[in-house]
Amino acid sequence: MTTPAIAANGLHKSYGDKTVLDGIDLTVPEGSVFALLGPNGAGKTTAVKILSTLITADAGELRVAGHDLAATPQAVRAAIGVTGQFSAVDGLITGEENMLLMADLNHLSKKEGRRVTAELLERFDLTEAAKKPASTYSGGMKRRLDIAMTLVGSPRIIFLDEPTTGLDPRSRHNMWQIIRELVTGGVTVFLTTQYLEEADQLADRIAVLNNGRIAAEGTAEQLKRLIPGGHIRLRFSDPHAYRNAAAALADAARDDEALALQLPSDGSQRELRSILDRLDSAGIEADELTVHTPDLDDVFFALTATVPAPSKESVR
Template structure:
């Protein structure tokens, strides 16, 4: 029995947005599956924030068909707003209120009622490890604590889809990893995350799918591994127990870079399963045993630079 296809949290077709003569978004097509983390990457000025603003009903578009949580942001913006949460790059926390008061204020804005609002605030303070800090003014919080409180405030309305715009900017490595854990826990609970970030490691670590946006155009989409295979430089490294096996492998494979001192061969490869299977089959035909095998692919930094830094050399396309 096959699993049903995932439902779509965001569907975009032909999205366009301009400011005067400047085209910010130029006919974008995009799908984000429910219960996944989708990351939008691109250089400053690529149009990432504009796209989030359109999808979250903050601004309108010039053309295109959009569905967010099953609703049209133009025809039914209230339904979209009821289904989403937005956490921006800059915290919306009121520093003059305590953590608990910030959460209760959000509950009031969602018309939850006083008792339910306090219950929801207490639950979120515990969930985000802020119980001890809940009675202190948010202005005394560390950057990581404010970010956790900011995200907790977004969850007061129980959104099914959350837009996270640069959620870990300025955080130390430990606080960043705490946020990563929280984000994974949210998705495990069924929430969909639309993430923009300048930390490519963050997208690599978290995202189920990634899209690169440059000059208002989506130039590539796919999983992190698919995107890495777009860029030359990937290879398979084989190490052998002795020089005889090394020589036999070199004869079987050809076109490999030899390091006799290390008893290794380096074979250009896209890192895919098919190419790896073919390589091992050729060695098996010669009964050559491999002592150690490792696959090396470019990282997302390499992909980012190739796709946005040298657009004339980039692979422009979409992995569906």
């Protein structure tokens, strides 16, 4: 089996009598995007700080890039990059100078540092602005420069802590494309975000953190099926076909005015096939079929309600 990029078992962190992380377990496969969702104060940034060696855990077995976090933190640091909530860009110097500074911090030779800087500035569409002070950059440009600086050391794992906060929709979508390209190149991305669409678009797996615990974990589609409210809606143009379908699907809710039937469903292929088989057996064909499933907003609000966190639900 491939060694996970990140593995945390029983991660615990408290500040005084306040428990921030209450024994969480996480496994992130190599070359994937893992999103950690949660409301403000849920512990997302604390998890990132611990896994990126910025602060220490109170308890837990933690391995990043195959290295034991407690025993060999320096080896972990050599394998990771971190882009925090707040930009690390120095606005008093140019974009190029910011990059060269990172090259020096990564102990690259001057020749190699200039080569890597030029490549990354071009990759992130910052070449034209390279000689301008970073203070003149837009929010999206600063974020691109931030990630470019993170990549100077060719990290295998990148922690992105709410990387698109404050960006306009176009800049946010540009950032998503950058993240997709990183993963295509074999980089593992650990992402925290409050934008549910962002997790839906990017993440291979999502964990919802609430009250210091993982409330649920799975793919976006799996998490959506945890929440009731999904249904299949069938609409007919022929009243006769509608009546026959209502008889064949006696458990469906009827809308006689719209000639539509609605059945509870988790949106799975198995359940959809079962309904279609029942219609086929009766020789009936619907004019329109739509599958409605709860979205990540529904999942987020259901799992982070102001009640004690539920026991973890993991969908495999």
